[in-house]
Amino acid sequence: MNKGKICVSVFAATTEALTAQIRKAEPLADIIELRFDHLEPLEIDKFIAALPATEKKYLFTFRPRSEGGKREVSPAERRAFWSSIHSKLRDIDYLVDYEADLELPAGFDPDRIVISSHDFSSGGPDPAALFARLSTSDAGIIKIAQDAGDITGGIPVWALLEKARTKGKHLVPIVMGEAGKWTRILGLAHGAYMTYASLESGSETASGQITAGDLIGLYRVKELDLETDVYGILAGDTSYSMSPYIHNPAFKARKINAVFVPLQVSDLASFIRRMVDPRSRETELNFKGFSVTNPHKQSILENLSSIDDDASAIGAVNTVKLIDGNLYGYNTDAEGFISPLLRSIGDLKGSRSAVFGAGGAARACVHMLKKYGSDVTVFGRDIARTQGLTEKMGVAAASLPAVSFSDFDIVVNATPLGTKGAAESETIATAEQLAGVKLVYDLIYNPSETKLSIEARKAGAAFIGGLEMLVQQGAKQFELWTGQSAPIEEMRAAACRRLGL
Numbered sequence: 001m002n003k004g005k006i007c008v009s010v011f012a013a014t015t016e017a018l019t020a021q022i023r024k025a026e027p028l029a030d031i032i033e034l035r036f037d038h039l040e041p042l043e044i045d046k047f048i049a050a051l052p053a054t055e056k057k058y059l060f061t062f063r064p065r066s067e068g069g070k071r072e073v074s075p076a077e078r079r080a081f082w083s084s085i086h087s088k089l090r091d092i093d094y095l096v097d098y099e100a101d102l103e104l105p106a107g108f109d110p111d112r113i114v115i116s117s118h119d120f121s122s123g124g125p126d127p128a129a130l131f132a133r134l135s136t137s138d139a140g141i142i143k144i145a146q147d148a149g150d151i152t153g154g155i156p157v158w159a160l161l162e163k164a165r166t167k168g169k170h171l172v173p174i175v176m177g178e179a180g181k182w183t184r185i186l187g188l189a190h191g192a193y194m195t196y197a198s199l200e201s202g203s204e205t206a207s208g209q210i211t212a213g214d215l216i217g218l219y220r221v222k223e224l225d226l227e228t229d230v231y232g233i234l235a236g237d238t239s240y241s242m243s244p245y246i247h248n249p250a251f252k253a254r255k256i257n258a259v260f261v262p263l264q265v266s267d268l269a270s271f272i273r274r275m276v277d278p279r280s281r282e283t284e285l286n287f288k289g290f291s292v293t294n295p296h297k298q299s300i301l302e303n304l305s306s307i308d309d310d311a312s313a314i315g316a317v318n319t320v321k322l323i324d325g326n327l328y329g330y331n332t333d334a335e336g337f338i339s340p341l342l343r344s345i346g347d348l349k350g351s352r353s354a355v356f357g358a359g360g361a362a363r364a365c366v367h368m369l370k371k372y373g374s375d376v377t378v379f380g381r382d383i384a385r386t387q388g389l390t391e392k393m394g395v396a397a398a399s400l401p402a403v404s405f406s407d408f409d410i411v412v413n414a415t416p417l418g419t420k421g422a423a424e425s426e427t428i429a430t431a432e433q434l435a436g437v438k439l440v441y442d443l444i445y446n447p448s449e450t451k452l453s454i455e456a457r458k459a460g461a462a463f464i465g466g467l468e469m470l471v472q473q474g475a476k477q478f479e480l481w482t483g484q485s486a487p488i489e490e491m492r493a494a495a496c497r498r499l500g501l
Contacts, residue, residue: 001222002223004191004192004194005188005194006028006030006031006195006212006216006222007031007032007033007059007194008028008033008197009206010034011203011205012038013038013040014039014040015046015047021199024199026055028199029056029197031056031058033205034058034060035063035070036081037064037073053092054092057094058092059094061097062081063097063099067099067116068145068206078099078102079102082096082108086107095112095141096108096113096114098116099115099117100115100133104137104138104139110140112140113138113140114143114172116144116172117143121147124147127146127160128156135164141172142164142169142170143174144160144171144172144173145172146175147176147180148175150264150265150270151271152271154179154183155274157173157175158183161187161192171192171193172187172192172193174196177207178237178239179265180208181210181262182232182261182285184196184197185259189221189224189226195215195221197209197210197211199211218244218248219244219248219259219261224257228257228258229257229288230286230288231481233291233293234263234268234293235263235296236265236295236296237264239264241293242470243260243474244262245494245495245497246491246494246495247474247491248494249487249490250475250487250494253487254482254484258482263290265296272303276327289322290319291319291477292318292320294359297316297317297359298317301317303327304317305327306328307328307329308329308330310335310367311329313393314363314364316331317329317330317331318331318332318477319476330477332473332476334367335473335476336475336476337472338371340441340468340472341464344439345410345462348369348372348410351374351375351410352376352410353369353375353377353409354410354411355377355378355379355414356380357378357380357415358386358389361414361443362414363389365412366378366395367393369412370393374410377395377396377408378390378396379398379400379402379428380397380400386399403433404433404435405433405434406435406437409437409438410437410438411434411437411441411456412442413428415428417444418442418444418450418452426451427451427455432459435460436459437461439462440453440456440461440464441464442464442465442466443466444465444466445465445467445470446466448465448499448501467496467499467501471492471495472488475488475491
């Protein structure tokens, strides 16, 4: 356990709606932030007069647009607001958030003041210099929030925690955006005064904000400490990853002091050098392992001390374990892919398989199909890239489009076609093209019902969705990292809950 607090930000245009948001936040929050800049101007005095009583601490915020507020608020309007609210506050527990561009308001207890600075430019003021300036104020709490295009951009803000400890200051360091989610999750364990949360998905007041329900139930942020083992997903875009939703429940089920966090990385070499390698890292987060996905499954190879046989044959790694500062690579996609297939179809010897895709997942599929005796052909629109894969793996290549796949027993989709979003309505093949195919295996798991699954069933083929591969490869990762058996049913149930199944 740590001493940090969860602050849930709520907002609404009217007194009645904001009061309803407060009541929803009360079971989750230690502190409830009221965003007065979202209230209609004529509603502000009305709301203050009817301020709901609560056992939770309030944080009053009246933020201009330049600091992330909802509307334009002049310095004069902000000063008048703070002067007015101070005279109207009843005997309640509260804090006030005062932006650093204004002088601290008279009459407030300094321990109730959060002096804050927000920069959204991914290249704002030097955090150390900013902290030095803000720490000369009488404010009891300092909040510094900056954007970062890449995970390593958050290091200077994170480093302020040590400076705050030295000066005896309460600090809230936040790196905004998807690349900064790790600061929101790990901050309390490292001494941050509080972390901000949204009440629900879609009600975020800042980029990268996580729901209070996920901070409490999924990441268990108030239970984390400096001894917590940290694992994470290395991806160019972590926003769609299911990995936190299967690994964190697994750690909880096995009562392991560990957490799995999103780690959005664009420059992998910089991340390894500045945040992982004990010889050069600039911060200590107690990393113990990573799940690796696009675009890093192959580029991670040059950072590893060794890799297992499957990963070597595939030429891609999706799992890393750290031991004494060394990185060891594995490919659990391979086992995750083949296990559901063998349960469904049995012996693969003599079968013919068509695989769509040329990335790391496709490589794992090809390797295991070939290993278990299937004759594999890889289909791709970019025939040069496809042949680059097939020549290394000793299988056939074919270009698209193709008229029919009736010569194949198994068809595997290892492309993004069909995944939730822009490609959701697309499919690698129609029912007519799949006529005669025994089994279709779609690695897409979100949505659970893909266009390809519909076409496969029209064609009378058996179907395996990507959920089983997701769970099986994750279970293997868990066992590699912890040395314990994976709670597979808990992991599957957690994935289904997240996907709404």
